[in-house]
Amino acid sequence: MIIKKIFNNNAILAKDSDNHEFVVMGCGIAFKKSAGEKVDKALIEKTFILKQNDASEKFKLLLEDVPSEYVSLCYDIIQYAKNMLSTKLNDYIYVTLTDHIYNAIKLYDEGLKNLNPLIWEIKKFYAKEFQVGLKALEFIEEELGKKLPEDEAGNITLHLINAQLNSSYNKMEDVAEYTKKIQDVLSIVTYTYGITLDESSISYERFVTHLRFFFQRLNKKELIESDDDFLLKKIKAKYKKAYDCMLKIEKYLDIELTDEEKLYLTIHIQRVTQRTNE
Known part of the structure; x- marks a missing residue:
């Protein structure tokens, strides 16, 4: 070499x-x-x-401006994240997270806070990633002697979520928007049924996961298509309230969903509300 x-x-x-x-x-x-x-x-x-050429080139440029201790620190955080989340992360995470933490430390040194308005939703919807974010704060304190606020764990979480969405074309603003929309959809469900959803249930976790990838598909205009509406008709008749709730969500999104997407949303709404009622 x-x-x-x-x-x-x-x-x-x-x-x-x-x-x-x-x-x-x-x-x-x-x-x-x-x-x-x-x-x-x-x-x-x-x-x-770094297998992605664009990410590789940007990473080289980053190394000319960012001290190597930050790069090394972020390498450790990313490796920890990969192990804990058991998932692949986009190569861009080495660029985006390193750049973010470097600038977050600069703001901290200047006495400025980088608040995260979605911290509550992030804790709720991305619990595993948020735990990694908290661990990242421990890494930072151990390596740099800087104790960053919890909001930074939320910011790091958004970078990890973005890196899981399989594309360099996703932006951090998209992840923040998905998070808000997930909360809005859950609010529509709880308001329609007049119940509090069981956030510890498997059905709730599956519903939130479905919504995360649903909004990704929506953003990319890659909604699931189907030529057969037979199942949707059956589900509509069997779970009328869940179907009507899905229509409220469709109206809120201001988009015409495919029959297949309507089907999946209705089934998830039925499951999450049924488990809560039981």
Whole structure:
């Protein structure tokens, strides 16, 4: 492995014999080194392999502006998130989260608070990711000696959610909008039925998960289609109240849903309200 570019004493861009590029980090890995020299593999602590070209290029640019300790810290947070959430994360998380935490620390040092108006909803709808966000605050305090407020755990959570949505085209604003709309949909259900939903139930968790991906499909204009409305007609007749509630949601969204999407929404509404009533 050969050094292609030096960012600082602890971070380099390297390439292997097949000309594949890697960002490599390690204490003193570039000390008294020059481009073209061999990488001392014994000093390698972290290796970044970003398969998305755009993410890779932006990450290299980020390394020129952000101190390596922030990059290393975010690497640890992301690895922890992958293990705890058992999911793949978009390569852009290495760029977006690192940039966010770097700027969050700068605001903290200036005595400014980066408040998250959706903190309550984030705790409620993304409990697992929020726990990772809280753990990230512990990482930050241990590594940098900065105790950031809980709102930052919420901000980190939004980055993790965004990275799970499988596309670099999703924006943080989309995730925030999804979160608000999920709350609005749940409010329509509770108001229609005059009940308090059991947030600890499996049906509730499945409904929220369905809504998360439903709004992603809606944003991408990729709603599920079907040529057969037989099942919807049966569900409409059997679960009239749930169907009417779904129509209220459709009206709130101000969009004509496909029969398949209407079907799934109605079934989820029936399940979550039925379990609560029982």
